[in-house]
Amino acid sequence: MKKITLLFLFLTLTFTVSAQFPVDLDAGIPTGWAVFGGDDGAGSTVTWGQGNFTSGTGYMFCGYDGSGPTEDWFVSPATSITTTNSELSFSEQNPYGAAYDPSTMSVRVSTTSQTDISTFVVESTASATEVFANGGRAVNLAAYEGQTIYIAWVLEQNDTDGWVISNLALNNQNATAPNVAENLAPADGATDVAVAASNMAVAISWDAPSTGDPATGYEIHWGSVSGALNVIGTTTSTAINVTGTSYNTTIYWKIVPVNAGGAATGAVEMSFTTMADPSLSTDKNAIEGFKLFPTVVQKELNYTSTDKVEVITIFNILGQKVYTSTPDAKNASVDISALQSGVYSVQVKVAGASGSYKIIKE
Numbered sequence: 001m002k003k004i005t006l007l008f009l010f011l012t013l014t015f016t017v018s019a020q021f022p023v024d025l026d027a028g029i030p031t032g033w034a035v036f037g038g039d040d041g042a043g044s045t046v047t048w049g050q051g052n053f054t055s056g057t058g059y060m061f062c063g064y065d066g067s068g069p070t071e072d073w074f075v076s077p078a079t080s081i082t083t084t085n086s087e088l089s090f091s092e093q094n095p096y097g098a099a100y101d102p103s104t105m106s107v108r109v110s111t112t113s114q115t116d117i118s119t120f121v122v123e124s125t126a127s128a129t130e131v132f133a134n135g136g137r138a139v140n141l142a143a144y145e146g147q148t149i150y151i152a153w154v155l156e157q158n159d160t161d162g163w164v165i166s167n168l169a170l171n172n173q174n175a176t177a178p179n180v181a182e183n184l185a186p187a188d189g190a191t192d193v194a195v196a197a198s199n200m201a202v203a204i205s206w207d208a209p210s211t212g213d214p215a216t217g218y219e220i221h222w223g224s225v226s227g228a229l230n231v232i233g234t235t236t237s238t239a240i241n242v243t244g245t246s247y248n249t250t251i252y253w254k255i256v257p258v259n260a261g262g263a264a265t266g267a268v269e270m271s272f273t274t275m276a277d278p279s280l281s282t283d284k285n286a287i288e289g290f291k292l293f294p295t296v297v298q299k300e301l302n303y304t305s306t307d308k309v310e311v312i313t314i315f316n317i318l319g320q321k322v323y324t325s326t327p328d329a330k331n332a333s334v335d336i337s338a339l340q341s342g343v344y345s346v347q348v349k350v351a352g353a354s355g356s357y358k359i360i361k362e
Helices: 128-134
Strands: 004-007 034-037 045-050 059-064 070-075 079-081 087-093 104-110 121-127 136-140 147-157 161-171 182-185 190-193 202-207 217-223 230-235 239-243 250-259 270-274 290-293 300-315 321-325 329-335 342-350 353-361
Touching (some): 087 128, 104 128, 121 128, 147 161, 202 250, 217 239, 290 342
Parallel strands (some): 004 239, 190 270
Antiparallel strands (some): 059 161, 070 147, 079 147, 087 136, 087 161, 104 147, 182 202, 202 239, 217 230, 217 250, 290 300, 300 329, 300 342
């Protein structure tokens, strides 16, 4: 599970405005849509007019060139694909029939740009003759589930031609809001939750909803007062580190999955309390003449003792034994680089006496 670090003190939220289908072309080019000529520098002009060649409404996408191949583009704003089996459908006509073949009328998709034509991938193509004969088509966009895309209608031509498109629809775009996240950690009411000393970060994680329409993001609600949480950011990950926390502090939080259908309802506020400042704590049952260092460990844990150390055992925060040895030595090092980051208890037996010490593994 990949983790990212979220610095909530400096996080700003961004919102993406998506195109909404069905699209009404009766009043002209919708706000946010792009219309432009192609990339050959031949002076192509894209013109729009009401669909005089159809019995219905719609707009005609035309190109006038006469000096060589060119492309004319009609491109949607950012469009969220949030459910499976998403399918683009539209009506189309070539008012000139096969007379101006070979014109090609394609549907293309980019995941990065509305205007950089080099980023678009052709998902459907038809000749002018096919468009004239068929009157419409459907394009499967299921491969882009969970992504934001730009959809382009592109007329490629080597002479004057026209393309009338109408009734633009994207089936299944308007998803139902997702269900709540599952298996959140730390558990509600957890205490002594580890804080990384290097950046004062707490690790949180959750699972995506196992039922319902998928989430495309997760809002992190966070605060120090119950019932007064703030959204500190939105992520697509399900495991993050939230920095800027403090020792011995109770944090209230919840995760709210979101998609184009809205935000999950029923997300429950949870809480946990972070560990005490290790620099202020006193180890329990310390053994006279024995020293364990450093308190915050990256790789090697060292100890010195006036008597030989008989047994050294390390337990994680759940009480599980993760290391044990019988060194029979006064001075030695223990390699704990393989242990996960967190708080550990080190139990030591020296000359019949037992001691317990707390360390933090970074």
